[in-house]
Amino acid sequence: MLIVDNLVKSYGTAARGRRRRGAGDGGAARVHAVGGASFDVRDGELFTLLGPSGCGKTTTLRSVAGLEHPDGGRITLSDRVLFDATRRVNVPANRRALGMVFQSYAIWPHMTVARNVSFPLDILPHGRRPGRREIDERVARLLEVTELAAYASRPATKLSGGQQQRLALARALVIQPELLLLDEPLSNLDAKLRESMRFELKRLQRELGLTAVYVTHDQSEALVMSSRIAVMNGGGIEQIGSPREIYTRPATKFVAEFIGTSNFVAGVVRTVDGAEVCVDTPDGRVVCRAGMGGTAPGAGSGVLLSIRPEAVEIGTAPPAEAVNRWSGEVLTRAYLGDAVDHVVRVGEREMRIRSNPTRSIEPGTAVHLTVDPAKVTLVPAG
Numbered sequence: 398m399l400i401v402d403n404l405v406k407s408y409g410t411a412a413r414g415r416r417r418r419g420a421g422d423g424g425a426a427r428v429h430a431v432g433g434a435s436f437d438v439r440d441g442e443l444f445t446l447l448g449p450s451g452c453g454k455t456t457t458l459r460s461v462a463g464l465e466h467p468d469g470g471r472i473t474l475s476d477r478v479l480f481d482a483t484r485r486v487n488v489p490a491n492r493r494a495l496g497m498v499f500q501s502y503a504i505w506p507h508m509t510v511a512r513n514v515s516f517p518l519d520i521l522p523h524g525r526r527p528g529r530r531e532i533d534e535r536v537a538r539l540l541e542v543t544e545l546a547a548y549a550s551r552p553a554t555k556l557s558g559g560q561q562q563r564l565a566l567a568r569a570l571v572i573q574p575e576l577l578l579l580d581e582p583l584s585n586l587d588a589k590l591r592e593s594m595r596f597e598l599k600r601l602q603r604e605l606g607l608t609a610v611y612v613t614h615d616q617s618e619a620l621v622m623s624s625r626i627a628v629m630n631g632g633g634i635e636q637i638g639s640p641r642e643i644y645t646r647p648a649t650k651f652v653a654e655f656i657g658t659s660n661f662v663a664g665v666v667r668t669v670d671g672a673e674v675c676v677d678t679p680d681g682r683v684v685c686r687a688g689m690g691g692t693a694p695g696a697g698s699g700v701l702l703s704i705r706p707e708a709v710e711i712g713t714a715p716p717a718e719a720v721n722r723w724s725g726e727v728l729t730r731a732y733l734g735d736a737v738d739h740v741v742r743v744g745e746r747e748m749r750i751r752s753n754p755t756r757s758i759e760p761g762t763a764v765h766l767t768v769d770p771a772k773v774t775l776v777p778a779g
């Protein structure tokens with residue numbers, strides 16, 4: 398539905414801007430905010446751009462919205478070309494008819510809740526404005542689904558943070574946009590509300606069959622909400638996949654580190670037999686069946702093993718498994734309520750292990766570790 402192809406955007410640091418980096422260099426330097434990002438968003442999908450601060454996700458979203466003028470690339474929505482650098486097409490933001498919700502929900506304080514929702518339609522020119530009855534129906538339905546119907550005539554400022562965010566959403570949806578753009582819409586809410594709003598937003602998106610692009614730096618938010626995630630780093634996309642794919646088969650070390658935690662072990666590929674790769678590491682041979690994000694490493698190549706803390710089994714009795722086993726000593730233990738973390742010294746390294754709280758072993762104890770080959774992922778070294 399939405400296709401973003403090779404999007405490029407840089408900013409001159411001497412220019413006026415939202416933010417600056419590298420100023421004081423005489424104005425010659427440019428910040429390469431997005432360097433050739435490509436992705437497509439399917440109908441009915443909640444597609445997330447996830448990455449650390451400054452990786453280019455907001456610039457990408459604002460380019461789709463028409464609020465930034467990219468240097469290169471092409472953006473199409475269904476069969477409409479919104480932007481094409483080579484053909485010099487750049488549809489203005491107000492003609493793209495997209496719904497937008499931002500971090501600061503910026504509801505109109507002097508209006509009632511219902512008027513906030515109807516306003517984007519009320520101000521449409523005569524020929525494009527729906528009739529009064531249709532406007533009232535749309536507003537009523539949106540207030541219903543966002544669970545704000547009871548507050549319709551209340552001043553918009555007299556709502557809680559979560560209600561105001563739902564109002565911002567209702568207001569964005571009233572124009573029936575083909576695509577909804579959301580930029581960190583939950584980050585102004587307190588932790589508890591943020592968590593419940595994740596589910597609310599996801600429910601609304603499903604119920605209304607919305608197609609949305611969602612920007613966040615919060616990995617757990619992205620995992621909970623998204624149909625697919627594009628992990629961004631330094632203006633580029635490192636990996637696109639479902640939350641499960643991204644978590645269980647990270648394509649790069651950056652993705653494995655940014656989403657969750659991982660134990661990394663450097664090694665050299667010894668043999669490749671179909672999907673099974675044997676890797677020699679300083680602490681013995683490790684068999685890996687989870688593969689390497691798309692590419693197959695050849696024998697002799699240096700790789701990193703990425704092993705999630707919860708994939709490792711810890712125990713005091715020697716394991717039955719013949720492969721992927723290590724011996725070590727518990728260094729520290731931390732009780733987390735729903736889990737226990739152990740840090741175990743294995744040879745020269747430390748490994749982090751997350752287990753069920755019933756499996757709690759005292760520091761100083763000699764332990765054995767095992768990991769299922771299907772839970773060991775390879776990522777490129779370096």
Ligand SMILES: Nc1ncnc2c1ncn2[C@@H]1O[C@H](COP(=O)(O)OP(=O)(O)OP(=O)(O)O)[C@@H](O)[C@H]1O
Pocket residue numbers: 408409410413414415416417418428429430431448449450451452453454455456457614
């Ligand atoms: N108007 C601007 N002028 C100059 N540099 C800019 C401008 N807007 C963004 N940048 C720079 O471009 C890069 C990408 O910014 P962007 O806002 O897209 O990142 P982000 O991933 O959304 O970060 P955050 O989560 O902090 O909003 C950053 O280095 C930023 O400082």
